[in-house]
Amino acid sequence: MNKPKMTTEKGNSRVLMFLGQLERLNGEAMLADAEIARQITAKILHLIQTQEKTRKEIMSKGSGGMEVGDRDPLTFYSNITLLDYVSLPVPGGGRRVGVLVSKGGTGILLQMLLSASKEWPPSEELMLQLHSVLAKVGPKDRKFGVKARLNGALNVTVNLLKQNLQNPKLLLPCLQVLRVYSSNSVNAVSLGKNGLVELMFKIIGPFSKKNTSLLKVALDTLGALLKSKTNARRAVDRAHVPVLLYIYQDWHRNDTRHRHMLIRKGILGCLKNITNIKLGRRAFLDADGMRILYNTSTECLPVRTLDPLINTSSLIMRKCFPKNRLPLPTIKSVFHHQLPHIPAGGPVAQLYSQPPGVDDVVDESDDNEDAEAENDTENEEDKDLHNDDIETDISKLRPRETPSRPFEELKIYERFFLELSEDFQPVPWTWTPSTSPGAKMAAVTTPKAQHTRGRSWSGICCRSLNSRQHRQPPRLTGVVCPRRGGVGEESPVEEGAEEDGDEGAVLEVPDTALLLPLHDPDLYVEMVKSTRSVPQYSQVAYPDYFGHVAPTFREHILERVYGVQRTKIFQDIERLIHPNDILDKVVYDLDIQSSPVVDDGESLKFNSQFESGNLRKAIQVRRYEYDLVLNSDINSNHYHQWFYFEVSGMCVGAPYRFNIINCEKSNSQFNYGMQVLMYSVQEAIGGRPRWVRTGADICYYKNHFSRSSIAAGGQKGKSYYTMTFSMTFNHKDDVCYFAYHYPYTYSTLKMHLQKLEALRTPQVYLRQDILCETLGGNGCPLLTITAMPESTSNDQICQFRNRPLVFLSARVHPGETNASWVMKGTLEFLMGTSPLAQSLREAYIFKIVPMLNPDGVVNGNHRCSLSGEDLNRQWQSPSPELHPTIYHTKSLLQYLTAIQRAPLVFCDYHGHSRKKNVFMYGCSLKETVWQTNISATSCDLHEDLGYRTLPKILSQIAPAFSMASCSFVVERSKEATARVVVWREMGVQRSYTMESTLCGCDQGKYKGLQIGTRELEEMGAQFCVALLRLKRLTCPLELRNHAHLLDVESDFIETRCKVTSPSTYVLEDEEHSFMEEVDYSAESGDELEHEPDVADTHDNHLSDSESNSQRDALT
């Protein structure tokens, strides 16, 4: 091992020696002596090459991928091409090129080049040598492009090229150097001006077995040049787009053995960059580019090694696919709710101030496409963004000292804390729990907003539940018909005619009483009647009526099928190529007053006019394919991801494809094994009332729909994403429901709360209050749960009143239904009869707001409340009018703080759409500081490590919980969330967001499985158990007995070591942003543009920004 190393070092020192000679040569202005210079450069080149030859020998064994073999006529130069491998480490070897670069060799060589160019005629040998060396050095020198420009070397090479177009010997090294020059964006513009684009078009051409390496480098250079918009425009103006397409087809036809994949890819690379500008896309379409790339790609499909071609083609086609607006009159929500006042700023104000008609015009301007046109690099951008997102202002990381509100103002909240003054003495049982959530026991109400009906609602749903007529068992007549599902209601008008008789078969309601102690269909219908929705829904969805019994079988995370996304995208592209195959038949439309009732047996029937339903439009595209459009959150023009709708009229066994075409997030767990949920009424009647994970060929990708920049809130126009799944139905005459996640309506919550009340034992102290009324006129329930005192003795009463508080909330984000299922688990456990539950009640007083956003839930929103705002961004200064539930929940906490009873634990339950497992976000000053570079002062910061205890316990007892996914960093973008505000303003050290995956787990007992309601409910129960352990730990006397948990500190220190890695803190939105544990499967190279391509490795070194390079080069 030692010997080669020694020779290498010797070689390195010789490189330095020669470099020194060159420098002297330059310095002594012995410019004329070209022969000496040539000799020295030749020696350097030789040294580099001998190193490379060794490398070549190593590489050539078992390397079939090296095209430029000895059979090539340009044997000598193809050896040089091999030097591109210079970046690969040689076992035990040094890097002479690296040495050359680090000792300033680039500059010396460039100066040599300049000097030599002044000779006339220039020495061809010397030029050849210099370019050969520069071609090796360039890719290793990050500042090469800038140095070359500053030294005035660009034109030397260009001129040399111009004079030697017929001289392949010189051409190749020149092109190799130019390829490196061009990767600098400033150089690209300047080189374009000097005619390099045109020159490249002279070199590239149709299929030929000659000079392929030359061609490859020319294509790479051209590709780099075309990244500049000016150059791209130049190429379009000179009609080069059809030329490129022609050349591509020619290579495609003739390269039958696929030996020149890289050349074909190079041509596509040029097309890819040209089509970054609008003009280029138009030229591409005019030149029939779609059909050409579609056909060639289809022919490439059977050959797996051609995947990079298919992927790049697919990327270009998607980019050039004409952008469409969504097939809607406006992207504003179809429903409107008049707010008491419009907030001064923010998204709602923006929405209201938009002139009508412009809100969804596709932005026609050029150049805003860069960000969206390709390279889904959003993840990386997010990362940067999030690095900047860490709170660095220490004052914001310290608890706020001064109380935010005068106590007088908070005193009215005393009524929600009767237990703190309860003495059970005079009339021990006088308190009456308010069993009806409609009862306004708590008078804290807010000005009620006016209801305005959405314009499409004048006809269909005229019978609201307010007309509480006779209750009937739900009926199905012959065919199971969705519309007739209006439980407790008469059939809607349009279908009433032939239904008047009572001949309809009474629907057998599955008997689930034993399995679902909290469910009661009749009670559910009762609850629905008092639920107020903006569209005034009158129907009840069967799944909510029947209830859901979690299946006992396992539902695995789906393995992604190779090529599925590509297939789907190609089917989409076929719409453009074979427009006559497209039906474009609207079968469901909320925007049109009497949505067409299509019942010709040819189409599916859709419906979502029930609580939490969300489907705006359904368009039959092909016989078995439907495009579905979701409604935006009320008073908003976006936030769609949640869906819940009904389908009927299906053909058994037919291969249906559903596309939800206006999803918004840039990625989704649907790409990583998550399935949609389906509920079959036939299955339910057959004794299996349940949601099951279903759907095949699921994927999620950017589509050709977009919206204007104005509608997107002043940002660039934004593309939409398609979530697609395939489905075959098993039952004739079925009614099936599809949902994003297990639905959990507000009426379901009310039903569960009533049933819990009924299950209450005398040991349980349970009080249900209505905290306030929402904008939509729904009550926001507040629960108090603890144990009744054992007796009315002073001691007992005192213990009762002084129990520490635990404050829980959930479902601020309506689309995160999993949060409600976790909350159900918590509530059921708390009300249970187990000794653990009793101990827990004796240990704490629980204050629970199980649904912070009832209106959002009722109306099928994904993210917001009726005010069109994300309520979990309003905690800093919630408005009593616009955000009543947040305002009053915060007030409760402020009241507690004011009376020195701030909760021991605060936790807000959420759902996470982009990560697996269950995990927590907490707040730690130290961990935040450690993530930043303000370390100097951090050592003196005092912080109790108690915030880690609860998640640590959870990771030990709850199988779905993952400590590794937890984060305790405070982000700026989260400063108005419940977690951060409660931590900072109320000084609650254990203030958390608990996130449950929508998908499944990749660790623990449930590894590889999708999550179901059973696991979610279990999580809620385990949270309670963890609180009990926490109690024991926080009780000083018992500390000693739990030494096993007290390794928290050392555990923490371990983690501390880790935190230097940027990946340890999880700066995900409470909800969602970047970070994926799973990568796209290989095919998604079409998104990420990281196809492995050995010849391109040098590009990686050249991507630094111009400004940096400039600065560095000058210093």
Ligand SMILES: [Zn+2]
């Ligand atoms: Zn959330």
